[in-house]
Amino acid sequence: MDTKIIKIDEENIDEALISKAGKIIKNGGLVAFPTETVYGLGGDALNPSSSKKIYAAKGRPSDNPLIVHIADIEDMQYITESVTMPAKALADAFWPGPLTMILKKSDKVPYETTGGLDTVAVRMPVHKTAAAFIRAAGGYVAAPSANLSGKPSPTNAKYVIEDMDGRIDMIIDGGDAGIGLESTIVDLTSDIPMLLRPGYITLEQLKKVLGSVDVDKTILDGDCKERPKAPGMKYRHYAPKGDLTIVDGDMEAVVNRINELVREAQARGKKTCIIATDENAGRYDTSYIKSVGSRDDEETIAHRLYTILRECDDEDIEVIYSESFEASGIGQAIMNRLLKAAGHHVYHT
Numbered sequence: 595m596d597t598k599i600i601k602i603d604e605e606n607i608d609e610a611l612i613s614k615a616g617k618i619i620k621n622g623g624l625v626a627f628p629t630e631t632v633y634g635l636g637g638d639a640l641n642p643s644s645s646k647k648i649y650a651a652k653g654r655p656s657d658n659p660l661i662v663h664i665a666d667i668e669d670m671q672y673i674t675e676s677v678t679m680p681a682k683a684l685a686d687a688f689w690p691g692p693l694t695m696i697l698k699k700s701d702k703v704p705y706e707t708t709g710g711l712d713t714v715a716v717r718m719p720v721h722k723t724a725a726a727f728i729r730a731a732g733g734y735v736a737a738p739s740a741n742l743s744g745k746p747s748p749t750n751a752k753y754v755i756e757d758m759d760g761r762i763d764m765i766i767d768g769g770d771a772g773i774g775l776e777s778t779i780v781d782l783t784s785d786i787p788m789l790l791r792p793g794y795i796t797l798e799q800l801k802k803v804l805g806s807v808d809v810d811k812t813i814l815d816g817d818c819k820e821r822p823k824a825p826g827m828k829y830r831h832y833a834p835k836g837d838l839t840i841v842d843g844d845m846e847a848v849v850n851r852i853n854e855l856v857r858e859a860q861a862r863g864k865k866t867c868i869i870a871t872d873e874n875a876g877r878y879d880t881s882y883i884k885s886v887g888s889r890d891d892e893e894t895i896a897h898r899l900y901t902i903l904r905e906c907d908d909e910d911i912e913v914i915y916s917e918s919f920e921a922s923g924i925g926q927a928i929m930n931r932l933l934k935a936a937g938h939h940v941y942h943t
Contacts, residue, residue, distance in 0.1 A: 613730050634663065637736050642705075642706040659714075662716050665733065692717075740765075831935070834911070850943075874917065
């Protein structure tokens with residue numbers, strides 16, 4: 595397949611190019627597009643064959659539901675059984691933005707899009723190019739992240755091209771994603787809402803709107819025997835090619851232990867890298883260090899994380915050690931992604 599690559603400036607959208615991208619979706623094709631979180635791999639959410647194509651292009655398990663992206667709030671009524679009061683409250687507070695809500699689906703949404711479930715995940719991006727594309731595509735775009743299944747999600751077009759060139763019809767290059775981590779997912783189908791995937795919209799923010807919010811125990815606990823409430827979260831995600839280990843504990847002990855582990859790995863002939871913060875980057879005994887930013891700036895850490903994991907692949911890094919982060923606020927999302935990328939391999943000092 596010949597994958598067309600187009601560039602679109604979010605502040606000066608080329609309507610003719612967007613129209614071409616929309617027609618691809620309407621004709622059953624696939625288009626990768628930028629959002630404020632990560633790049634999405636879009637198909638017609640109401641077309642079962644389009645959803646099947648998304649799973650095939652990604653190599654994604656078919657029981658892992660796709661998120662339906664909309665651009666206009668009233669379109670939510672068409673794909674859900676009912677727009678509940680909690681959903682309205684969250685939409686008022688956070689939409690358009692990086693929040694996905696799970697509700698009972700309407701008959702209009704095929705099971706191929708929902709992974710066989712009677713629920714649908716819905717999101718309304720704030721990214722201007724994404725919104726224009728969704729409208730041009732008919733208003734309902736199913737889209738997981740635009741990467742091969744299991745790899746770190748792409749936050750720029752370079753890595754979309756690396757994974758999807760020749761697999762899909764078009765890639766819209768819209769520059770770097772602003773946030774860098776996937777949307778927060780909250781399930782609204784039970785009496786008490788449940789956080790299924792942390793993101794830029796934090797648990798604390800959700801509680802301010804909803805009051806009580808449960809948290810899926812598997813988000814940060816790799817030893818939890820319960821099945822994740824979100825089917826896709828049982829699969830390995832965000833993983834670099836190299837073996838990633840998180841080192842947790844008192845920061846002085848963490849730095850010392852990472853230095854020891856790196857020396858041991860290098861003695862075995864392994865090419866190593868350390869994912870560090872600005873505060874500690876100068877304390878490690880190796881030149882292969884990638885700083886995700888300051889601990890006081892979690893937004894920068896979130897923005898940089900996937901790019902660093904991709905850079906490790908570019909540089910054929912075999913063994914990676916990472917500092918851990920606070921499991922609250924945006925840090926909860928950062929740790930969730932790191933833990934999934936590491937297969938919950940954590941060394942406690």
